[in-house]
Amino acid sequence: DTIALQHGAHRIGNRTDADMARWRSLRFGQFIHWGVYAIAGGEWNGKVYNGAAEWIRSWKEMPHEEYDKLYRQFNPVNFNPQQWASQAKDMGAKYMIITTKHHDGFCLWPSKYSKYNIAASPWKKDLLGPMIDAYNKAGIDVYLYFSIIDWNHPDYRPSLKNAADSAAGKRFQVFVKNQLAELLQRYPTIKGFWFDGTWDASWKNDGAFTDELEQYLQSIHPGLVMGSRLRADEKGARHFDSNGRLMGDYEQGWERKLPEKIEDVHGNDWEAVMTVPENQWGYHAKWMGHVKSANEILEMLVKSVSLNGNFVLNFGPKADGTFRKEEQDLMTNIGAWMKVNGDAIYNGTYAGFEKQDWGYYIRKTGTDSVYMVVFNMPVSGNLRVKMPARTYLTGVSMLQNNVPLTPELIGREEYFLRLPNKQSDVPVVILLKTSTKEGNKEGGN
Ligand SMILES: C[C@@H]1N[C@@H](c2cn(-c3ccccc3)nn2)[C@H](O)[C@@H]1O
Numbered sequence: 001d002t003i004a005l006q007h008g009a010h011r012i013g014n015r016t017d018a019d020m021a022r023w024r025s026l027r028f029g030q031f032i033h034w035g036v037y038a039i040a041g042g043e044w045n046g047k048v049y050n051g052a053a054e055w056i057r058s059w060k061e062m063p064h065e066e067y068d069k070l071y072r073q074f075n076p077v078n079f080n081p082q083q084w085a086s087q088a089k090d091m092g093a094k095y096m097i098i099t100t101k102h103h104d105g106f107c108l109w110p111s112k113y114s115k116y117n118i119a120a121s122p123w124k125k126d127l128l129g130p131m132i133d134a135y136n137k138a139g140i141d142v143y144l145y146f147s148i149i150d151w152n153h154p155d156y157r158p159s160l161k162n163a164a165d166s167a168a169g170k171r172f173q174v175f176v177k178n179q180l181a182e183l184l185q186r187y188p189t190i191k192g193f194w195f196d197g198t199w200d201a202s203w204k205n206d207g208a209f210t211d212e213l214e215q216y217l218q219s220i221h222p223g224l225v226m227g228s229r230l231r232a233d234e235k236g237a238r239h240f241d242s243n244g245r246l247m248g249d250y251e252q253g254w255e256r257k258l259p260e261k262i263e264d265v266h267g268n269d270w271e272a273v274m275t276v277p278e279n280q281w282g283y284h285a286k287w288m289g290h291v292k293s294a295n296e297i298l299e300m301l302v303k304s305v306s307l308n309g310n311f312v313l314n315f316g317p318k319a320d321g322t323f324r325k326e327e328q329d330l331m332t333n334i335g336a337w338m339k340v341n342g343d344a345i346y347n348g349t350y351a352g353f354e355k356q357d358w359g360y361y362i363r364k365t366g367t368d369s370v371y372m373v374v375f376n377m378p379v380s381g382n383l384r385v386k387m388p389a390r391t392y393l394t395g396v397s398m399l400q401n402n403v404p405l406t407p408e409l410i411g412r413e414e415y416f417l418r419l420p421n422k423q424s425d426v427p428v429v430i431l432l433k434t435s436t437k438e439g440n441k442e443g444g445n
Pocket residue numbers: 033052054055196255273281
């Protein structure tokens with residue numbers, strides 16, 4: 001039986017309003033981690049930092065006072081928000097998440113509540129406004145990443161050990177509330193917040209505050225989409241309350257990892273965020289380890305949508321405002337595939353077909369159209385399709401150029417499909433037309 005909670009999940013099941021339906025339809029987002037950490041670029045004093053570049057302030061080789069002076073060099077003379085938005089649009093991203101303030105506390109906007117902001121840098125001007133305008137003009141929704149952890153703020157405490165800490169913690173909560181209200185007031189077209197840095201005891205032990213804050217933000221800007229990472233319940237449970245119910249609007253725990261099967265997402269909306277190298281969000285001059293290819297990223301995007309989730313790929317611009325070549329090439333190559341096959345992604349959802357080795361099924365939300373996205377071509381050339389119960393195949397074609405295919409019936413409602421051309425160095429998409437009425441099925445009764 002359930003535990004009585006004042007500050008647990010207030011909704012059972014997914015949001016059904018238009019703002020959430022829009023978030024769900026977008027499916028593919030661009031994350032941008034940009035800040036003064038890009039100046040260091042994962043290196044200091046001739047040494048390379050092995051951690052995530054945006055965490056370099058916590059590296060023992062980086063004296064805090066050295067890091068805290070870096071903002072005096074932040075002058076992104078090559079920042080071109082229109083170009084950023086245009087390349088994101090070409091990649092096929094439908095939303096963008098920008099770091100307004102990462103754990104270091106540096107604000108990319110001229111905040112009234114912290115002096116540690118862009119106005120104190122040589123650049124001086126607000127960076128968020130021009131970015132949001134450019135992306136919105138390109139038809140891309142913008143969400144604001146906001147770190148609760150703030151290493152710069154004197155009242156930030158990871159935990160509250162005494163009365164002085166508690167007083168500081170209270171002041172810090174007011175500061176957070178003020179900055180978030182400031183962001184909503186300055187940037188009214190944003191669609192939601194992406195909270196991070198909420199794992200410290202000082203935050204998760206005040207579930208009531210996280211609940212009130214979420215409701216406060218919704219009261220100022222109804223319809224905001226905010227993930228599960230903001231909230232804790234009054235027992236310190238995060239993401240899922242003490243009754244196992246998801247808090248927030250979608251499960252926000254998939255960071256650098258994906259669910260494997262539909263059962264793993266428990267019927268909830270969810271989103272995965274992914275780095276191009278193994279674990280770098282901010283700009284790092286020397287990427288180590290595996291750097292993902294366009295095809296690897298496309299498989300993650302397709303797998304996410306096939307499991308009813310959103311997929312967000314991260315980019316870490318340099319301090320001067322340009323993107324490294326690997327990231328530019330990815331935007332071009334992913335975009336080339338999305339231009340031809342985006343129909344299989346946008347408004348995509350779980351199809352309810354039995355998973356096959358060749359790849360993933362995606363249903364166009366609310367329709368009988370089911371896409372097959374083929375990553376693993378079998379040596380036999382036979383792509384097995386097993387129709388779910390009471391679902392009949394009425395048409396098959398290649399998505400590109402609408403080339404019809406003739407399925408081979410191999411059993412009850414089971415087929416082999418063969419592609420005209422077995423070779424492809426990018427994923428291939430097939431469109432299945434289905435019906436729940438046996439009468440009009442493919443190839444007669
Ligand atoms: C979206 C990503 N979340 C931030 C992060 C992740 N983590 C973290 C901390 C402890 C364990 C695992 C992950 N700390 N900060 C990263 O810096 C980036 O902003």
